[in-house]
Amino acid sequence: MNAILNALRWFGQSEQWSGPDGIPQRLLEHLWYSGLAFAITLVIALPLGLALGHVRRGRAAAALGFAVVSSANGARALPTLGLLILAVLLAGSGVGPTLVPLVVLAVPPVLVNAYTGVRQVEPQIRDAAEGMGMTGSQVLWRVEIPVALPLVLLGMRTAAIQIVSTATIAAYVGLGGLGRYIIDGLKRQEYDSTAGGAILVIALAFLIQLIFTGLHRLSVSPGVRLSASH
Amino acid sequence: MITFEGVSKRFPDGTVALDDVSLECATGEITVFVGTSGGGKTTALRTVNRMVEPTSGRVLIDGADVRDRPPAELRRGIGYVIQQAGLFPHRTIADNIATVPYLLGEGKKRARARARELMERVGLDPALAGRYPAQLSGGQQQRVGVARALAADPPIMLMDEPFSAVDPVVRGELQAEFLRLQAELHKTIVFVTHDIDEAIKMGDRIAVFRTGGKLVQFDTPKNLLAAPADDFVADFIGYDRGIRRLSFVPAAELELDDRAVLPENASVAEARATGADWVLLTDSGRRPLGWVAVSGLATDRSLQHMPRAPLGHTFNVRADSARAALDAAVLSPSGLAVGVDDDGVVVGVASPLDLTNAIGRESAR
Structure with missing residues (x-):
């Protein structure tokens, strides 16, 4: 209880709200790393997941899909901090190496959910789409993706929240972001700063959850929500 | 094609x-x-x-x-x-x-x-x-x-x-x-x-x-x-x-018999005269009312007062097939199917034997 009160007092101090170590600046840094990592994740994982889910004919496609999804799931087990230190040792510190563990962590949920979402579209829906004369890409864009959208968004949300929470470790290798408050606070034994940083990260994660809830409402067809509840 | x-x-x-x-x-x-x-x-x-x-x-x-x-x-x-x-x-x-x-x-x-x-x-x-x-x-x-x-x-x-x-x-x-x-x-x-x-x-x-x-x-x-x-x-x-x-087989191809169809005010003697086991009683508009078993009739009174077996269902001679007629025959207490026209007026009755003959004629074609 005391820690939280101290943290609230910490938020009240005016020096937290300006300068290079102020909350606005740190928040921007945090969002910048996270956004970059998220964008890279989507560029890698979305097309791959959707395409693998769509191409289901033939043994080669099935085997490839299985291999990619299994290795993506395996990647979830990698220790983030170890990966960060390895990347920094190999490539030196800076934004680039910091992004590696974030992306490696975020690709699996996006990839696996996109793949599973598209694959799970009922065969007769796909059959009807093809039988009425949709081309392969029309089936994907007009039927499979809209129907798979709840799962695709869920994967993206999981990835975004993980990235935002994990981006705190950027501070470990000397970069900015909200992690600075946590790590510096621990080092200097200023626990109000540590708690304040933690609260900020949690709040950001909640905000992302909220954004995705809104996105779900806006983009998922009511018909899909209805058929999911049946 | x-x-x-x-x-x-x-x-x-x-x-x-x-x-x-x-x-x-x-x-x-x-x-x-x-x-x-x-x-x-x-x-x-x-x-x-x-x-x-x-x-x-x-x-x-x-x-x-x-x-x-x-x-x-x-x-x-x-x-x-x-x-x-x-x-x-x-x-x-x-x-x-x-x-x-x-x-x-x-x-x-x-x-x-x-x-x-x-x-x-x-x-x-x-x-x-x-x-x-x-x-x-x-x-x-x-x-x-x-x-x-x-x-x-x-x-x-x-x-x-x-x-x-x-x-x-x-x-x-x-x-x-x-x-x-x-x-x-x-x-x-x-x-x-x-x-x-x-x-x-x-x-x-x-x-x-x-x-x-x-x-x-x-x-x-x-x-x-x-x-x-x-x-x-x-x-x-x-x-x-x-x-x-x-x-x-259209029901229209069946040969219907109307000898056992009597108005409800007919006498038992008339019913006996038909030689049939069952007679079908009709109202004044010749619409079917029900079946009466001839053999059980002792007294010589009007058929109106005799116990009646329910009609079951009828078939339409113009629109139905012989299958509907057979179904009507099977469900009828007399074993006979009652054929009616579009107005519900009795045209005649058919026995399962008449139905068999109709199929025979159909196959011969």
Whole structure:
């Protein structure tokens, strides 16, 4: 209880709200790393997941899909901090190496959910789409993706929240972001700063959850929500 | 017209789904493919819109090989209805129906107006246009499936077990309504079912497939019932095919007897004079009232006061088939079927023997 009160007092101090170590600046840094990592994740994982889910004919496609999804799931087990230190040792510190563990962590949920979402579209829906004369890409864009959208968004949300929470470790290798408050606070034994940083990260994660809830409402067809509840 | 020329389909694992099938589906008719599962009937249907490519042989539509056109373009010109409808859950009913018009580049407004029109045509309330498939019953979904296949007004429709996912009552309604629709539209239809009753009801011609993709008989429903090509077909049709054949004998061909039909104020003596075991009493308008057993009549009074057995049901001599007449005979206390005209006036009665004779005459033709 005391820690939280101290943290609230910490938020009240005016020096937290300006300068290079102020909350606005740190928040921007945090969002910048996270956004970059998220964008890279989507560029890698979305097309791959959707395409693998769509191409289901033939043994080669099935085997490839299985291999990619299994290795993506395996990647979830990698220790983030170890990966960060390895990347920094190999490539030196800076934004680039910091992004590696974030992306490696975020690709699996996006990839696996996109793949599973598209694959799970009922065969007769796909059959009807093809039988009425949709081309392969029309089936994907007009039927499979809209129907798979709840799962695709869920994967993206999981990835975004993980990235935002994990981006705190950027501070470990000397970069900015909200992690600075946590790590510096621990080092200097200023626990109000540590708690304040933690609260900020949690709040950001909640905000992302909220954004995705809104996105779900806006983009998922009511018909899909209805058929999911049946 | 759809022509199958020696069509075979062999899958890479060696299973034969179609074995040298040749037949013609006539323009404007319903051709039913029926058979056991694994008999290749669905595979045969799917070769028409290139959802399955034959290993050998050709499928022609009005003389043109289906392979001359790209699959997507070909399919947009062929209506497609499948089991459980396969509606798109994310699209409204109107947009589901408008699928093919959208693919053909038609504007939203026109396509949706047409969708509403089609909804009425297939017996759906156009107020449902903005609903989603999950909000509709199974029967309603199937109607949407039919409307969707009709949306671009294709001359050909492929229907793969379109009514098998709904309960028997709804199925009966859908079948009857579809036949009514077809009487107006005259589409060339290939209809797949595993249900021989549905095949006989829907088909102008029936192709019976057996395991291994062999076409064993291609005939009209009447001929199929009268002369099954082999034991497989006879078994498949079932042991009651003799009774089913009665469906194709109009009740009008029965010779009805009206000697045992008496007004209710007739006397017991008159009833005895008919020589019949049962007499049918009618009211002053000659509408049937009930049966009276002659043998139990002791006193010589008016028949009006004698105990009556209920009528059971009657058959319409103009509209019904001999099958309805037989059913009426079986359920009648006298064993005789009462034939009435459109106004419910008794024309005469028929015994099961009269029915047998009618079938005999039918077969002799």
